[in-house]
Amino acid sequence: MASRAKATIFDIAREAGVSKSTVSLVLQGSGLIRPETAVKVRKAIEDVGYVYNRGAANLRKAHSNVIGMVINDLTNPFFAELAVGMERVFQSAGIVPFIANTAENPVRQEEVLKSLMEQGVAGLIVSPARGTTPGAFRRQEMAGVPVVFAMRRLPDSRIPVIAPDNHRGAYLAAAHLIGKGHRRLAFFGGTSDLVVYQERLGGFREACETLGIATRDVLVIEGETSRKGGIACLETALAMVEPPTSALCFNDAVAFGVMLALRKRRLEPGQDFAVVGFDDVVEAEHYMPALTSVAVDTAGLGERAAHVMLKMIQSRTTRAEDHIGAVNLVVRESCGPDRRTRNRPAGTGGAA
Numbered sequence: 001m002a003s004r005a006k007a008t009i010f011d012i013a014r015e016a017g018v019s020k021s022t023v024s025l026v027l028q029g030s031g032l033i034r035p036e037t038a039v040k041v042r043k044a045i046e047d048v049g050y051v052y053n054r055g056a057a058n059l060r061k062a063h064s065n066v067i068g069m070v071i072n073d074l075t076n077p078f079f080a081e082l083a084v085g086m087e088r089v090f091q092s093a094g095i096v097p098f099i100a101n102t103a104e105n106p107v108r109q110e111e112v113l114k115s116l117m118e119q120g121v122a123g124l125i126v127s128p129a130r131g132t133t134p135g136a137f138r139r140q141e142m143a144g145v146p147v148v149f150a151m152r153r154l155p156d157s158r159i160p161v162i163a164p165d166n167h168r169g170a171y172l173a174a175a176h177l178i179g180k181g182h183r184r185l186a187f188f189g190g191t192s193d194l195v196v197y198q199e200r201l202g203g204f205r206e207a208c209e210t211l212g213i214a215t216r217d218v219l220v221i222e223g224e225t226s227r228k229g230g231i232a233c234l235e236t237a238l239a240m241v242e243p244p245t246s247a248l249c250f251n252d253a254v255a256f257g258v259m260l261a262l263r264k265r266r267l268e269p270g271q272d273f274a275v276v277g278f279d280d281v282v283e284a285e286h287y288m289p290a291l292t293s294v295a296v297d298t299a300g301l302g303e304r305a306a307h308v309m310l311k312m313i314q315s316r317t318t319r320a321e322d323h324i325g326a327v328n329l330v331v332r333e334s335c336g337p338d339r340r341t342r343n344r345p346a347g348t349g350g351a352a
Contacts, residue, residue, distance in 0.1 A: 007050040016044035065095040068116040070126040074101040076253050078279040078298060085302020093310055106131045123309045127151045146312035150305045153195050160320040162305040164296035166196055169327035170203030173248045173276045173294055176329055178211045181339030182246040186219040188233035189250030204248050219244050230257020246274035252281045252293055270336035280330050289333035296327050
């Protein structure tokens with residue numbers, strides 16, 4: 001006989017001489033099972049010492065105990081940290097999530113979603129790939145499968161979103177740079193087809209306008225949301241006749257690329273060019289120099305997304321309120337000293 005700690009539905013089925021699906025129906029209180037079979041199964045449950053997990057059972061009744069976490073870029077440490085927060089909650093609920101990386105490819109995303117639906121997925125948490133169309137989740141909505149968007153939203157979509165306050169975060173970052181004496185500022189990375197880009201750029205522009213920075217001194221350079229993108233943005237900016245002296249980056253990955261590109265030019269991040277990231281991934285604190293970044297409580301957002309998903313599944317609904325998480329600016333060394341109280345280093349030209 002199996003021990004109490006290790007007893008499973010398979011143990012019950014073997015003990016009772018029935019199928020696993022029959023055991024599941026008895027556990028769910030289904031009226032489809034003949035009374036004598038149900039009695040036999042309940043006796044087997046007692047004999048093997050099976051402990052019924054009500055929370056996990058509620059998930060199984062919805063569709064299955066599979067929850068899909070579909071991430072647009074797992075190579076970005078931010079999304080890895082976000083996924084860890086989600087997984088922590090799901091593990092405590094007795095289920096193991098399926099994690100897929102779409103690599104910002106909407107075609108790959110469609111394939112992953114189709115596969116998960118075929119597996120009878122109970123719910124989906126998705127950070128939509130760039131280029132995702134508004135109708136990409138119509139199949140899930142029609143099937144009544146709950147979907148939660150993490151970090152990114154689609155225009156005119158009713159799917160609930162868990163995201164940080166992107167506008168405020170960018171405002172705080174730009175205000176910090178302006179407060180340190182910078183008068184030519186840049187926004188690096190991201191593309192205009194992303195709602196999150198519009199939110200962050202909007203906060204950046206509002207701070208510049210409110211705090212007296214002329215429009216001609218505000219530079220916006222779109223690019224990949226990666227280290228490669230940051231390198232390209234910095235090279236483009238420094239090739240200008242009047243380059244900026246600081247930049248708010250779309251995310252920390254872009255910021256790391258900017259700092260690498262500065263070092264390649266023998267310029268020092270913070271001293272010769274101020275850099276601010278967005279997300280505050282774990283690496284930011286340990287980078288050289290340590291990166292000033294907008295902290296969004298990455299793991300907390302992941303946990304919130306998972307809790308919302310579990311509640312939607314157990315309530316049998318596809319509707320939930322959006323959650324916009326608080327942000328704060330974590331100031332470290334990558335912005336350097338106040339430009340108004342120091343002399344510019346010799347030999348740095350317009351990049352100082």
